[in-house]
Amino acid sequence: MLVALTDGERHGYAIMQGVEASSGGIVRMGPATLYGTLKRLVDQGLAEELARRPEDGDDKRRRYYRLTGLGERVCAAEADRLAGLVRITRSNLRPGLA
Amino acid sequence: MTGPHPLYRSLVRLYPSAFRREYGEDLVAHYADLVADRGAQAARTRTALDLAITIPRYHLEHVMTDQHSTIVLSLVIGLFAAGGLASLMTGEGPGGILFAVAIVLAVAQRSTLSRALRVPNSNLRRRRLQTAAVLGAIFATSYVVYVATIGDTWTNRETVLVTIGTLAMFGAVGFLIAGLLTRHSPDHRIASTAG
Numbered sequence: 001m002l003v004a005l006t007d008g009e010r011h012g013y014a015i016m017q018g019v020e021a022s023s024g025g026i027v028r029m030g031p032a033t034l035y036g037t038l039k040r041l042v043d044q045g046l047a048e049e050l051a052r053r054p055e056d057g058d059d060k061r062r063r064y065y066r067l068t069g070l071g072e073r074v075c076a077a078e079a080d081r082l083a084g085l086v087r088i089t090r091s092n093l094r095p096g097l098a
Numbered sequence: 099m100t101g102p103h104p105l106y107r108s109l110v111r112l113y114p115s116a117f118r119r120e121y122g123e124d125l126v127a128h129y130a131d132l133v134a135d136r137g138a139q140a141a142r143t144r145t146a147l148d149l150a151i152t153i154p155r156y157h158l159e160h161v162m163t164d165q166h167s168t169i170v171l172s173l174v175i176g177l178f179a180a181g182g183l184a185s186l187m188t189g190e191g192p193g194g195i196l197f198a199v200a201i202v203l204a205v206a207q208r209s210t211l212s213r214a215l216r217v218p219n220s221n222l223r224r225r226r227l228q229t230a231a232v233l234g235a236i237f238a239t240s241y242v243v244y245v246a247t248i249g250d251t252w253t254n255r256e257t258v259l260v261t262i263g264t265l266a267m268f269g270a271v272g273f274l275i276a277g278l279l280t281r282h283s284p285d286h287r288i289a290s291t292a293g
Contacts, residue, residue, distance in 0.1 A: 013135075030144050030145055030151075032148050032152035032153075032156070035125060036152060036155075039121070061127065
């Protein structure tokens with residue numbers, strides 16, 4: 001979900017669609033799973049709800065969320081960690097497999 | 099909560115009240131989007147699994163919060179202590195063992211209990227004092243009935259009254275102390291000042 005929010009401000013349904021797209025359709029979240037996870041992200045200070053609705057929003061009733069500064073730093077750190085793992089894996093594998 | 103998708107709306111009521119208040123309408127709107135986007139059958143399939151997993155999970159998470167687990171712990175300790183006292187008074191049952199269990203629990207979990215008492219929470223304070231008042235009323239009622247109806251022989255009715263009265267008395271004292279020791283939250287003080 002943090003990855004889905006790196007793209008900018010999104011409402012709940014768009015976050016779900018982003019998670020599905022980024023996981024290749026493997027992760028399919030139900031409504032309560034989505035909002036329960038969003039609540040945890042907000043409680044942990046990784047995401048926040050926008051006080052105002054975006055001007056070009058398709059539905060004024062929707063609540064929009066975005067990453068906080070901490071959330072962005074956590075995403076960047078996780079991306080670095082995964083990139084490091086990829087680098088190590090590629091260098092360890094035989095040429096042609098990596 | 100009325101409107102479209104009444105079945106899902108009614109199922110949303112099964113979530114803990116805090117979660118429902120915060121996200122209830124979002125859940126229904128999300129379900130409506132799912133139906134419109136993927137079709138009713140796909141929405142039902144996805145949501146059924148979601149409900150089956152998240153309803154018990156969120157209730158469990160709600161119960162396992164510090165405040166709630168402390169209330170449960172306090173009640174268990176109070177029940178063991180009251181049961182022990184009632185047992186000793188009536189000469190029936192393992193009163194000493196029940197008392198010992200209450201003491202062991204209180205000592206073993208003293209850090210949890212003391213941490214909960216330090217949490218500033220006006221709602222918790224009010225709830226504890228209200229609970230103490232209710233338990234106090236139950237104790238007073240059972241005492242009055244006991245005095246008014248006691249006869250020459252000890253019957254099951256007296257045993258029940260003494261047990262209820264003792265449990266209520268210990269509970270009332272426990273909740274009264276806990277309520278008085280629970281601090282007002284800063285938000286509450288600000289609101290009181292503003293009001």
